[in-house]
Amino acid sequence: MSTLRRRTILGGALGALAAPAVHAQGGKPHAGTTINASCFQTTYFEYLKNYFPQFEEKTGIKVNFTMQAFPVYNQRTDLELSTKGSAVDVCNVTFIYSGRWIGAGWFTNLDTFTRDKKYTPAEWEPQDFVGGAQSAMQNAKGETFGYTWEAGAMIAGAARYDLIEKAGLKMPTTFDELIKVCDAIHNKDNVAAFTADKLHHWNWIPYLMGMGGNVFKAPPENLTPTLATPQAAKSAEWYANLLVKYGPDGILSYSDDQSMRSQMSGRANIRTQAITWMVPLAKHAESTVRQTVRYGLMPAGPDGNFPGSNSHGLGIPAGSKKKEAAWEFIKWALSKETVSTVVKDHGYPSVCRMSVIKSPEFKQVLTLNGQDVASLFLEVLQLGGKTGYMKYRTVPVYPQVGDKINKAMERIATKQQAAPEAMKQAQAEAVQDLKKAGFKVDG
Amino acid sequence: MTKAIKAQHRFFVFCVAPSLAVLAVITLLPSLYLLVTSFTPLNLTRPETAWDFSEPLVSYSALLSDDRLGNSIWVQIKLSFWTVALQLSIGVALALLLNVKSRLLEALRTVFLIPMVLPPIVVAIIWKVIYTPDISPMHGIFRSLGLSVPALITDPDWALTSIIIADTWEWFPFTMLMVLAALQMLPQELLDAAKVDGASPWQLTRHVTLPFIQGVLLVAGLFRLIDSIKAFPLIYILTDGGPGNLTEVTNYYSFLQAFNFSYLGFSSAITVVLLAATIALSWVIIRAVGWGVRVD
Secondary structure (H helix, E strand, C coil), X not given: CCCCCHHHHHHHHHHHHHHHHHHHCCCCCCCCXXXXXXXXXXXXXXXXXXXXXXXXXXXXXXXXXXXXXXXXXXXXXXXXXXXXXXXXXXXXXXXXXXXXXXXXXXXXXXHXXXXXXXXXXXXXXXXXECHHHHHHHECCCCCECXXXXXXXEEEEEECCHHHHHHCCCCCCCEHHHHHHHHHHHCCECCEEEECCCXXXXXXXXXXXXHCCCCCEEECCCEEEECCCCHHHHHHHHHHHHHHHHHCCCCHHHCCHHHHHHHHHCCCEEXXXXXXXXXXXXXXXXXXXXXXXXXXXXXXXXXXXXXXXXXXXXXXXXXXXXXXXXXXXXXXXXXXXXXXXXXXXXXXXXXXXXXXXXXXXXXXXXXXXXXXXXXXXXXXXXXXXXXXXXXXXXXXXXXXXXXXXXXXXXXHHHXXXXXXXHHHHHHXXXXXXXXXXXXXXXXX | CCHHHHHHHHHHHHHHHHHHHHHHHHHHHHHHHHHHHHCCCCECCEHHHCCCCCCCCHHHHHHHCCHHHHHHHHHHHHHHHHHHHHHHHHHHHHHHHHCCCCHHHHHHHHHHHHHHHCCHHHHHHHHHHHXXXXXCHHHHHHHHCCCCCCCHHHCCCXXXXXXXXXXXXXXXXXXXXXXXXXXXXXXXXXHHHHHHCCCCHHHHHHHHHHHHHHHHHHHHHHHHHHHHHCCCHHHHHHHCCCCCCCXXXXXXXXXXXXXXXXXXXXXXXXXXXXXXXXXXXXXXXXHHHCXXXXXX
C-alpha cells in the first residue's frame, strides 16, 4: 500500500485549485497567451489577418504576426532558428530552406499534435493536404514539421493572348513552339514577347530538365552537382537567349513583382511562373490585361514537362515555449473552413487542401477570363508529386548552389562567358561550397 | 606627481571608466568574437562547428583558393578608387566655387547636402528608379531624343560605373562640406600676403589653399575610403552583385557567405582580413600624404 506523501497532497490541492480557473476561461486553456508569428510578404496572410479577431475570440490567444520581404524573412529566420531561441512561436517553413531547417532540427515534429486527439480532432484531416506539397515539410523518416498553406504550381501565362491569336498561333506547348510564338509577337504593339524575374534557379530549372539536364546527380542522396553537362550548357544558353532576345530591356534585374507588373501593364506578354503571380493578371484591379490574358501548362521540352512546384508551410520553431498555443494557431489558420473562407472571400489560388481544390467554389474562383485554371493547377501539383523531380530544391545546400546558377545565367545572358564555360565555373564553385558544408561529392 | 594631481587623475579615470566599459562591450567584444569565430569552420546548420578549433586556419586557407573572393577584391579596388577620387575632386571643386558669401550660393550649399542626409536605402531606391528603363525619367529623355541606352545596371560595361555614379552622387556633399568648413578657417592674411607677392588665382589655390586643406582632405578621403569598403545598400538594391560577379565587392561577398549560406566562420575570416587591410591601407595613406600645413 502506498503511503500518502505531503507532495501528493499538495499536488492534488493545486490541481483542484487550477480546475475552476480553466473553467473560468470558458474552455480556453491558452487564454491570455500571446504568440509571435512571422512569414514573408504574401497575400494569404494579408487576407488571413482579417480573420484574426475570430481566432482570438475563439481561443483567447493573441497573435503578433509580422511579414517581411522574401529574402529578408529568410535571412532573419535562418539566424533566429539557428539560435533555437523562443522569439517566434509560428513561422513559415520556406520551401528552398525546408531541407536545411528541418534537417538541422530547428522545427518541432508536428506528428505529436496531429496524432493526439486531445490536440487535433479527426475532422482536421492531415491527409487532406496535397501530398506533393507536404513532402517538402517532412524529413527522411516521414515525420512532419510543417503544414502547407501555399502550393506554387508553375504555369504559362500570356498577358496579351490576342497578339498570339493575331499571329495565327496558340499557347505554346513545347519549347520550340515557345520560340516560334516569341518570334512572331516580339515587340508587336510595343509588347516584349517574354518576361521573367531574376530568380533563375527557380525559373530555368524546368527548361533544364526539359532538355534532359538536372541540378544534382540523384537528390537528396547524391548531391554531386551536374551543372557542367552538355545538356545544362545547351539549356542555359537557350534560356539566356530567351531572356535577352525576347525580354524587356533590363529584364535581368527584374524582381518577382516587377515581372508581374510588366505583364499587368501590358509591356510584356508570356511568363512561366507560379500561379500566385499569374492570377493577378486576370483579377488585380490595376491589371490592364484582364480581357486578354490566357493560361496554359508550362511548355514541354524534348525530355518532358517539368513545371516547377513548390510549397510553403507553417511550423513551430524548436525553441518556442508556447508550442501548444502555436499549434492552435496553425490548426485554425489551415483548417478546411479557414482556407475555404479565404478562397471564397478573396480568390486565393494556391491552396493545399485537396477538399478545397476539388470544391466548386475553387473552380469558380479560378475560372479566369473564362478559362478553367483550377484544373491546370491540379495537373501541375500531380506532376510534381508523381516523379519527385522537385527534390533537388529542398536539399540543405540549395541556397548555395542556386546562387551559382543565378550568377552563371547572368554571365551567359550578358555575354561575359560562353554557356559551357559559365556552367563549368558554376559546377566548380558549387562543388567547393558543398565540400565546405561537409557534403561528399563524386569524383 | 603631487597627491592632489594623483587624486584628480583617479577622478578622471573614475569618470571615464563607465564609458570605456560600454565601449569595450559594444565594440571590442564583438570584434573579439569575430576573430575567434574566424578560427572555426562555424556553419549555422552544424552547431558542433561553433567551438571547433581542430583546424584553426581552415577558413583562412580556403580564402586563398577562392577565386570569387579574389574577383571581389579587384571589384572593391576599382569601386573604392573611383568613388573616393570622384568624391574628393567634385567635393573640392564645388567647395572652392561655393566659398563665396552670397545668399544664392548658401541656398545652393543646402541643396547639395540633400543626397548625403537621405537614408542610404532611399538613395538606392531613387537610383533603382533612374536605372530601370520602363519607369526611368532618364531613359524616357533618351528615348524622346531617339537614343537607345541599355539598362545600365544589367549591362556588363556599365554596371560598376552605375554604382560609382550613384555612390558619388550620395557622398560628394560630405567632402564638399568638410572642405568648405576648412576653407572658411583659412586665414585671409595668408591669401593677402600671396596676392601681394603677385600670385595668380591658380597659384593661390595650388600653393596656399590646397596645402592648408590637405589634412581635411586626408580625413575626408579616409572616411570615404573606409565607407566605400563597407558599400552595401546600393549594391544590394541595384545589382545584387551582378550581372554575374561584376559588382560583387568583398564586403557583399562576406555578407552572402554569412547570411545566405550560413558559413559564419569563413565570412568572419574574410572580415578579419578586410579589417586588417583597411587599417594597413589607412596607415600607409596617412604616412604618404601627411597632415599638411598647420596654422596655429
